Amino acid sequence: MSLNKNILGLIFANMHEDVIPELTRQRTMGSVLFGGRYRMIDFTLSGMTNSGVDEVGVVTKSNYQSLLDHLGSGREWDMARKIGGLHLLPPFSNITSGMYRGRLEALYGISDFIKCSAADYVIMSDCDIITSFDYDSIFNAHVKSGADITAVYAKSALDLDAASNSNVFGIDENGRVNNVLISPRISGECNVSLNTYVISKALLMQIITEGAAKGHYSFARSILQDRCGEFKIMGYLHDRYFSKITSIKSYYDANMALLSTENRAKLFLDTNPIYTKIRDNPPAKLAIGAKVRNSIIADGCIIEGTVENSILFRGAKVAKGSTVKNSIVMQDTVIGKKCTLDSVITDKIVKITDGKILTGSSNYPIYIGKGAQI
Numbered sequence: 001m002s003l004n005k006n007i008l009g010l011i012f013a014n015m016h017e018d019v020i021p022e023l024t025r026q027r028t029m030g031s032v033l034f035g036g037r038y039r040m041i042d043f044t045l046s047g048m049t050n051s052g053v054d055e056v057g058v059v060t061k062s063n064y065q066s067l068l069d070h071l072g073s074g075r076e077w078d079m080a081r082k083i084g085g086l087h088l089l090p091p092f093s094n095i096t097s098g099m100y101r102g103r104l105e106a107l108y109g110i111s112d113f114i115k116c117s118a119a120d121y122v123i124m125s126d127c128d129i130i131t132s133f134d135y136d137s138i139f140n141a142h143v144k145s146g147a148d149i150t151a152v153y154a155k156s157a158l159d160l161d162a163a164s165n166s167n168v169f170g171i172d173e174n175g176r177v178n179n180v181l182i183s184p185r186i187s188g189e190c191n192v193s194l195n196t197y198v199i200s201k202a203l204l205m206q207i208i209t210e211g212a213a214k215g216h217y218s219f220a221r222s223i224l225q226d227r228c229g230e231f232k233i234m235g236y237l238h239d240r241y242f243s244k245i246t247s248i249k250s251y252y253d254a255n256m257a258l259l260s261t262e263n264r265a266k267l268f269l270d271t272n273p274i275y276t277k278i279r280d281n282p283p284a285k286l287a288i289g290a291k292v293r294n295s296i297i298a299d300g301c302i303i304e305g306t307v308e309n310s311i312l313f314r315g316a317k318v319a320k321g322s323t324v325k326n327s328i329v330m331q332d333t334v335i336g337k338k339c340t341l342d343s344v345i346t347d348k349i350v351k352i353t354d355g356k357i358l359t360g361s362s363n364y365p366i367y368i369g370k371g372a373q374i
Contacts, residue, residue, distance in 0.1 A: 134240070141236050153169050352373075
């Protein structure tokens with residue numbers, strides 16, 4: 001753990017929001033709800049906490065009110081500190097910077113914050129990956145290999161839609177990245193980038209300065225792809241359970257996968273717990289006659305009807321005579337009497353009045369926006 005005291009963590013909360021615009025219209029990618037009680041940033045931030053990274057900057061862009069509310073002082077992640085700790089970094093942090101278009105411009109906007117850090121290395125991660133990262137091992141591999149940049153990837157089968165929202169690496173026999181494909185139109189098993197990088201602070205500052213001078217804004221295109229032969233970029237194979245969110249369907253599938261006990265055991269490790277904001281709800285309440293099968297029910301839920309193969313977030317209510325199947329019901333949603341929901345995603349504070357029937361499919365789940373009334 002002590003090795004990582006000289007590491008600065010940077011989490012980009014707004015990257016990749018275009019892949020799930022339904023869920024990010026009013027929030028950042030990092031504050032999208034997941035798995036019954038978590039936000040997507042919890043997985044990245046918890047990984048840094050578990051690896052002893054005690055100074056973390058969260059880079060925001062827009063719609064970050066819910067993210068600020070969720071993170072607060074960072075107490076739940078042991079980041080409420082006088083030295084180091086959690087820093088929320090909104091846009092326009094640099095007087096000469098504007099609303100960024102890509103990672104390089106975002107880094108330029110927070111360059112003063114990076115420069116003032118006492119860290120020697122920087123770990124950069126996004127919020128589109130659901131996994132338990134071992135940043136200790138990633139950092140140790142970076143130092144051992146003598147790499148300029150270490151890029152984390154996983155082997156995964158991609159279809160055309162998922163590949164078009166991913167970056168893919170070519171890896172040689174020595175583990176070095178020798179090719180980078182950005183949003184390729186390919187399918188099959190690939191070395192998929194997990195948008196996590198380790199780099200020395202000195203080199204990062206050099207890259208930021210050069211990028212600003214040349215008008216570059218994309219780290220993947222201008223550094224990983226265009227300068228692949230110049231920099232020693234080593235790949236780090238992440239072989240733990242993960243889900244990459246590339247569409248509303250992949251978000252639905254990633255949540256539904258947690259109904260498997262085996263998948264939950266792979267994601268929620270005793271050695272690497274996932275922390276989140278505590279809401280202090282009462283335990284879930286199941287009324288007489290309620291039926292729940294193969295579902296994740298968060299605290300504060302009240303169930304009087306039937307719930308099957310579904311995930312209910314905190315404070316959700318299912319009235320008598322209603323049936324919820326294969327669905328994701330987010331925080332404080334109220335489902336009235338004698339309703340039927342199948343393959344539906346409801347955002348927060350949705351109200352479904354009595355007698356409604358909503359039916360989607362696993363390939364095309366119905367999404368109901370935040371605060372809507374049906």
